[in-house]
Amino acid sequence: MSSTYEPGDPAVSRGSLDRAFRPRSVAILGASDDPSRISGRALHYLLRAGFTGEIFPVNHKRDIVQGTPAYRSLADVPGVPDIVLIALPAARLADAVRECVAKGVAAAVVYAAGFAETGDSGARRQTELAAIAREGGLRLFGPNCLGLMNSALGFVGTFSSAFDAGTPKGGGVAIASQSGAYGGHLAYLCRERGLDVGYWVSTGNESDVDVATCIDWLARQDDVTVIMAxxxxxxxxxxxxxxxxxxxxxxxxxxxxxxxxxxxxAAAAASHTAxxxxxxxxxxxxxxxxxxxxAxxxxxxxxxAYACAHGSFPKGRRLGIVTVSGGFGVELCDAAEQYGLEVAGLPEAARARLRExxxxxxxxxxxxxxxxxxxxPALITRTFEIMYGGGDYDCVIGSFTILPDSPTFGAGIREAIRAGTERYLDRPTALCMQARPEVVRAYEDAGFLVFGDSDRAVRALAALARIVEGFDEHSDEAPDPGLPxxxxxxxxxxxxAQEVLAAAGVPFLPSRLVTSRADAHEAAGELGMPLAAKVVSVDLAHKTDVGGVELGVTDAAAAFELITTRVAAARPDARIDGVLLSPMAPAGVEIIVGTNTDPVFGPVIVIGFGGVTAELHRDVVLRVGAVTVEAAREMVLGLxxxxxxxxxxxxxVADLEALARVVSAVSRFAVANRDRVxxxxxxxxxxxxxxxxxxDALILTPSKEGHPWTSD
Amino acid sequence: MSSTYEPGDPAVSRGSLDRAFRPRSVAILGASDDPSRISGRALHYLLRAGFTGEIFPVNHKRDIVQGTPAYRSLADVPGVPDIVLIALPAARLADAVRECVAKGVAAAVVYAAGFAETGDSGARRQTELAAIAREGGLRLFGPNCLGLMNSALGFVGTFSSAFDAGTPKGGGVAIASQSGAYGGHLAYLCRERGLDVGYWVSTGNESDVDVATCIDWLARQDDVTVIMAxxxxxxxxxxxxxxxxxxxxxxxxxxxxxxxxxxxxAAAAASHTAxxxxxxxxxxxxxxxxxxxxAxxxxxxxxxAYACAHGSFPKGRRLGIVTVSGGFGVELCDAAEQYGLEVAGLPEAARARLRExxxxxxxxxxxxxxxxxxxxPALITRTFEIMYGGGDYDCVIGSFTILPDSPTFGAGIREAIRAGTERYLDRPTALCMQARPEVVRAYEDAGFLVFGDSDRAVRALAALARIVEGFDEHSDEAPDPGLPxxxxxxxxxxxxAQEVLAAAGVPFLPSRLVTSRADAHEAAGELGMPLAAKVVSVDLAHKTDVGGVELGVTDAAAAFELITTRVAAARPDARIDGVLLSPMAPAGVEIIVGTNTDPVFGPVIVIGFGGVTAELHRDVVLRVGAVTVEAAREMVLGLxxxxxxxxxxxxxVADLEALARVVSAVSRFAVANRDRVxxxxxxxxxxxxxxxxxxDALILTPSKEGHPWTSD
Known part of the structure; x- marks a missing residue:
């Protein structure tokens, strides 16, 4: 029996997902004899795909369903199925989930709709269902989902019509989709593109298993080469x-x-996915x-995904280009500039070989x-050899337009390129070409990526380069945010607010709150001149408007007198705590440093250029959570x-390190106090x-009324 | 006989292009009996396509070429062919062109390469060829081109392998391409997409007829619905x-x-196209x-082009969206925001009908x-009726993913949408769907645009909206630039420079050049205080560095003394014309207004925000030629x-009109003096x-040495 567990406990979670994605046995509650019905389709798919495990249809009226011996109830099924597909209407689901718990199965799939996506009462029923499963140690897919598939085992636990035309026999592509319709759409497109889908899962309302859980599991499997989510x-x-x-x-x-x-x-998403x-x-x-x-x-x-599934990744961003007409080379160069690949020139020795x-x-x-x-065609072989051998490019694109489709030349071109790239199969060679599907497949089988469009080819190679960079980058550990x-x-x-943030490591100008002329005079002696002076009052939002600010002050006592007199005249009702004196700000670039609280990801640190044009140019960089000084420095350089x-x-040249320390300090403060700020x-x-x-400093805290984030 | 004419003379030009694009007779110089050779392919295509006019192969060795009676020379051909295709090597071209002139043909096509694209001597030979044609009143396509086609007449005057698989029987799509390879590529893609190409032309080195000439002619033809260039x-x-x-x-x-x-x-283009x-x-x-x-x-x-060829254009930017799964609606909304279509809500009456x-x-x-x-399926019919009838959208996208491919549902869905859009065929209805090519064709035949991808569907409809807006916009006549x-x-x-531009209508601050203390004192009385003072010297590029500038001057005589003394000390060699006094600049936003001279399009007026961040944000708007005040105002609002x-x-709120007047004045000045500025x-x-x-004002003029624009 599974033990009670918290969702997200990785050890238990992965154990159950192993049984769900690689079941040795499957029961189907409500299995129909009609393979075209939703309740009959998964059984039909399982039988057709030759599922390697045992299949137990459960039907309280029939002994045989689609030719397979059936059981009257889950309790009657011999042994403990790894996964149960529940093809029952909403009213019978709670009992069905309880039966799964009682039987000790690892996971159940609930296809039925009518839960959180329909409103509050549906959401309540969903919560109840999830609670039964959680307390019973059962992993739940759905409700309102289309199930899952492991095609290498012939396990097709879904009724998606995307698999009506057949299921692949395994493959390195995994699809994890909240929407079953979108997931099916992707599966269809994969088949069209010759990509074999090994795993497919639709998570629907995600009462327990979500796409993140699936990504975590799929990423650990040796037979997964790329995950589409x-x-x-x-x-x-x-x-x-x-x-x-x-x-x-x-x-x-x-x-x-x-x-x-x-x-x-965003509005449509909220109404759709709950x-x-x-x-x-x-x-x-x-x-x-x-x-x-x-994407x-x-x-x-x-x-x-197609490019990833191919399996060779460029080591850098240097792109070689071979064309049969100059215009296509120009088009590819334009795209390379847009997507950040470098069309570097050839060394002279290689150029001489090309001339010859x-x-x-x-x-x-x-x-x-x-x-x-x-x-x-040997010329084309040698051209590719020179590009890779002499140019040492990380990847090469060959643009052959419609020639590969030619019955006369097509096969010869393919073999010629193959011969020229044979020693460089660890680098991706992409071909831009237009041809019939069977010709494209033959080129792919020869080891090439094939694209119909220059722009798409370059973007895909640039994506591969970025993905590898992502793998290789020093993964920044989030710093300890410290105590609240x-x-x-x-x-x-x-x-x-300044005091609190200064304690967290943010440097402010020194300042003194003074309440008399004498006080002001003495403070000026400490702070030095010239000074900025501003009135301190909780009643005054706009201090400048009431004459509450003086800059470049060289006589602090006189400035104190002037400000308090003017403010008293303009706003006799305002409570005045005194006048804050501080040195005039040094020359420098104005940067806004702040945090927001994202409802999904929590504290987000944001930096941007200040001044009046800030919001016009939207020159902003953000990161989620606490950041190290090093990461903060990268953020700044990303502006x-x-x-x-x-x-x-x-x-x-500004002191970037000092700015980065401020950014890091503010991010750690926001994370350490994430429930209060x-x-x-x-x-x-x-x-x-x-x-x-x-x-300047401002700290906004959750309002007591309403949603805590609406005051942001 | 054609008379001598200047290229670009519209009347003559169009007359000859009529004969070139719609010939009643074609001669082929060097026609080969082998239909697979370049010199045999055009004849083969003409015969296969059933050219409606007369065909005269010219071959100095054979009486019959590909089954067609041939002539020993062009002179022997009866009558005057409208167009001559010259499939001869470079050495024989000059004579061939002379023969065309002598015969009085309207146009000739030169396929051979080896001219301007190969360097200076090739360029000279090309110039000679073009001169023979121009003096003889002959329009020339090429050299280094692949010819032209009018498929409705079966006139296939090209050897492009793009037509190896056949030629369309007419169609509304016209292709005009400098590159024959790219033009062939487009023709192939059109066939794949079910787009019939009526006219196709490749202009190669453009010694006479260029793509612009072809666009001008094609745009006037009633049977052309869209031009791809x-x-x-x-x-x-x-x-x-x-x-x-x-x-x-x-x-x-x-x-x-x-x-x-x-x-x-750009570098590759220069080497390729001369x-x-x-x-x-x-x-x-x-x-x-x-x-x-x-694009x-x-x-x-x-x-x-596919969307344009369909023929219905939206009257505005309001987009209705119908989906079978919410996620696709979100994806379409995202794309609509990106491409500028508006997903407006339905009126309440229409919403009530949908609920019911x-x-x-x-x-x-x-x-x-x-x-x-x-x-x-009647539900889907009524949904579309409500979107168009109740929502009055300018266009509607239906997202049906893989359902239309279903043998069970596909035809029913098509008929249901057709019934719901029948009264709105003047508005484009696009469907996002994945299906076999024959299913896609059936949907297209029913009157829908079909796209495999949400993003591409939305972008195409947004493009249609923009194209219609372009047609309907008030076309701004270029203003009279005035006299040089x-x-x-x-x-x-x-x-x-200030004086010259002031005369052209640019307002400057008043100023006085003073050469003595007394002079300065008197000028200050006229100009008012405070003043800006700066040294005037052709020898000093950086006036501030040598103490040559004083701002906020209230004693002009003292400032004169100070500046001249400092400059004399710092740069005793500098010739000093005096000190320029002007009032201090008023507060305002800094805008850069300038012109450049584009080597292709001539004077270009450019405006941008000034200040230190100008080049980082690249917030710039430009227009070619002289602009009216109204157009200048639009430019400013485009920043x-x-x-x-x-x-x-x-x-x-700044005085936009005043700025627009400056922009217009500068543009007119640059155009009026285009050869001198x-x-x-x-x-x-x-x-x-x-x-x-x-x-400030700066006028750069062409340098006497080298290319006039390199000093820019």
Whole structure:
């Protein structure tokens, strides 16, 4: 019997998922004799695919279902099935799940809809179902899902019509999708593209098993070469981040589509998946930090998965290009620039060899062969040898347009390229070509990636390069955020917020709150001149408007007098705590450093350039969670305007390390106090050659009423 | 007999192109009996396609070529052929072209390579060839081209292997490509996509007829519904702009691929096409002003042409979405946001009808039908009726994933959508679906656009919307640039440049050049205080470095003394003309206004935000040629930072009209003096609530040595 466990306990979780994804036996509750019905389809698929384990249809009326001996109840089934597919209506589900628990099965799949996706009462019924399973140690797929498949075992535990035309006999591609329809769509596209899907799972309402759980499991399997995931919303952000970290550690590429980028899209996602959609930029940051590849379109997702499944990855970003017409080379160069591949020139020795080989062709990269070799395919072989051997490119694209489709030349071209790349099969060679599907397959079987479009070919190779970089990058351990702040965090004045953040490691200008002329005079002696002076009052939001601010002060006592007199005249009702004196800010670049709280992923550290144009240019970088000083430094350098900090146009070089320390400190503070802080804002932090200093501080805390994040 | 004419003379030009594209008779010089040879292929294609006119093979050795009576020379051919295809080697071309002239034919096609694309001597031979043709009134296609085709007449005057598999029997798609290989590639892709190509032309080295000439002719033909063009470089920018204006006037969509965006790409284009590639941003501006659609990838070019060929265009940007699964609706919303279509909600009456119709589905846009209607296709009919009738969307996308491929449901779904859209055939309905090619064709025949990918469907509809907007926009007539400036423009001091540009309508601050203390004192009385003072010297590039600038001057005589003393000490060699006094600049936003001279399109007016971050954000708008004040105003509003001029975050509202007048004036000045001015720069123009004023002026003129534009 399984023991009670907490979802997310990795040891138990993986054990049960092993049995779910690699069952030795399957029971189907409500199995129908009609293979076209939802309740009959999984049995039909299992039989047709020749499932390697035992199959136990359960039907309270029939002894034989689709030719297979059936049982009246799950209790009657001999032994303990690893997984139970529940093809029963909603009303009978609670009892069915209890029966699974009583029998000691590892996992159950609930196909039925009508739960959280329909509203509050459905959500309650879903919670009840999940509770029964959790307390009984049963892993639950669904409800409102289409089940799962392990094609190498012939285990097709789904009724998705995507497998109507047949199931693959194993394969390195795994698909994990919240939406069964999208998952089926991907499976169809994979078949069209010649990609064999080994694992397929649709998680539906994710009352227990979610896509993150599946990614974590799939990434550990030796027979998975690439995972395609589809997300509409995420319930447990930490679990997703951990799963992607697992995939990265196992060097398993994850190619994700996450919809809901647009506002309208986000609204539709919320109504559809009964899960919250976090802000889209945060998803970008999460995927980027974990090395997962986010595809912007379904076509891109398939293209990148196709390239990953091929199995050879470039070691760098240097791209060689061979064409039969110069224009295609130009098009490929344009795409290379867009996607960040480098079309470096050939060394002179290699150029000389090309000149000798093909005097009419070009002698550099991109290499336009001008199709002179049609009469002598050995020329194309040697051209590829020179590109790889002489140019040492990390990957090569050959653009052959419609020639491979020619009955006369097609096979010869294929063999010629194959001969020229034979010693470089560890590097991806992609061909841009238009041909009939059977010709494309023959080229693929010869070891090439085939794309119909230059842009798509370059993007796919660039994606492979990025994925490898993600694997190889030093994976930054999240720093210890430290202890929560001891004192209260809500209701702080600005001075109070400064004090708290100064204790957390944020440098502010020294300041003195003075309450008299004499006090001001004495403070000025300590702080030095010139000074900035501003009134301190909880009643005054806009201090400048009431004459509450003086800059460049050289007579502190006079400034104290002037400010208090003016404010008293303008706002006699305002309570005045005194005047805050501080040195004038040094020259520097204005950076905004802040945190937000994402409903899915928690604290997010955000940096951006300050000033009036900040929101027009949206020059912002964010990361989830606490960041090290090193990671913070990378964030800063990731800003489009970073050159302003590094000596742009002869300007001063700012103290990046000091800024990075501020960013790291603020992120750790936000994480250490994640339940008590909604947002921190330092606007601006001034960064100059000799350090960084925050001029302002704001801490927002959860409001007592309503959702804690709405005050953000 | 044709008379001598200037290329570009529209009347003559169009007359000859009529005969070239719609010949009643064709002669082929060097026609081979072997249909697989380049010199035999055009004849083979003509015979196979059943050319409607007369065919005259010319072969000095044979009486019969491919079964057709042949002639020993062109002179022997009876009558005057409209067009002559010259399949002869380079050495015999000059004579052949002379024979065409002597015979009085309208046009000749030169296939042979080895001209301008190979270097200087080839370029000279090409110039000679073109001169013989021009003087003889003969239009020339090529050299180094693949010829042309008019498929409705069976006129296949090309040896492109793209037509090996057959030629269409007419069709609304026209292809005009500099590269024959790319043009053939497009033709292949069109056939795959079910698009019938009516006209096809490859212009090669463009010694006479260029792609622009072809666009101009094709746009005027009633049987052309969309033109696909491919450009590597452009020789005559004015002709291209005029051709695109013709297409716009005839409401003929032009979908262009222009390669050479990247630096590496531009270098490759120069070596390949023997024509100059202008800066890529200028091409964007040219295409945008003319309403031509620039595709970024070949796939996009085919997609947009496919959508145009369908013939129904949306009247606006409102998109309705019908799906069988919510996730696809979200994906489509994301794409709509990206490409600028609006997913507006349904009116309440329509929502009520949807609720009644399908209680399980969603009752708004995007409308997720949840595939409940599979048992009752009339539901899908009524859903589409509600989207069009109740939502009044300009276009609708239906996302049906793999269902149309189902033998059971496919035809029923098609008929159901057809019934629901029958009254709205003037609006484009696009379907996202995956199916076998024959199923896709059946859906297309029913009146739908079919795409395999959500993103591509939305982008295509957005492109249609933009193309219609381009047709309907008020076409801004270029303003009269006025007379060239009377005096010299080179060697001007800054004061001289200011004077010239002030006369052209650019406001500057008043200023006085003073040469003594007394002079300075008197000028200050006229100009008012405070003043800016700067030394005037042709020897001093960096005036600030030598103490040559004082700001906020309240004692002009003292400032004169100070500046002249400091400069004399720092640079005793510098010739000093005096000190320029002007009022301090008013507060305002800094805008850079300038012109460049594009080698292809001539003067280009450029505006951008000034300041240190200008080049980091690249917030720049440009237009070719002289612009009206109204067009200049649109340019300003096109800047990403335009809100800084229109009251962003409570800031002041700047005088846009004043800025627009400056922009227009500078553009007209640059065009009026286009042969004498390389670049004008006002950096900055200060724009405040009460006007705009230029603080600085620079005029660059062509250097006497080398290429006139290299000094830019």
């Amino acid at each position: 589809y997300l509409e919303g995420v319930g447990d952000g930490d679990r997703l981040r951990a799963a992607l970290a697992t995939a990265r550690a196992h060097r398993t590429p994850v190619v994700i589509t996450k919809v809901g980028k647009s506002a309208a899209g 899960s919250l959609a976090g802000a889209d930029d945060v998803y970008d940051a999460v995927f980027a930090e974990s090395g997962a590849y986010r 912007r379109t379904t076509q891109e997702q398939i293209d990148i 080989l093909n005097p009419m062709g070009s002698d550099d990269n991109p290499c336009d062969t001008t199709a002179n070799w049609l009469n002598d 702040t001891a004192g209260p965090l809500s209701g702080l004045s600005e001075a109070g 489009r305007s970073a050159p302003l900090l590094t000596g742009h146009r002869g300007g001063p 909604v947002s921190v804002e330092l606007n601006p932090v001034l960064v100059g050659p000799d350090g960084a200093v925050a001029l | 491919y450009l590597e470089g452009v020789g005559d920018g004015d002709r291209l702009r005029a051709a695109l204006a013709t297409a716009r006037a005839h409401r003929t969509p032009v979908v262009i691929t222009k390669v050479g965006k990247s630096a590496a790409g 024509s100059l590639a202008g800066a890529d941003d200028v091409y964007d501006a040219v295409f945008a002003e003319s309403g031509a659609y620039r 970024r990838t070949t796939q996009e070019q085919i997609d947009i 119709l399908n209680p399980m589905g969603s009752d708004d846009n995007p409308c997720d039908t949840t595939a409940n209607w599979l048992n009752d 400036t009377a005096g010299p423009l080179s060697g001007l001091s800054e004061a001289g 990403r930072s335009a809100p800084l001029l229109t009251g962003h975050r409570g800031g002041p 390389v670049s004008v720069e006002l950096n900055p123009v200060l724009v405040g609530p009460d006007g705009a004023v230029a603080l």
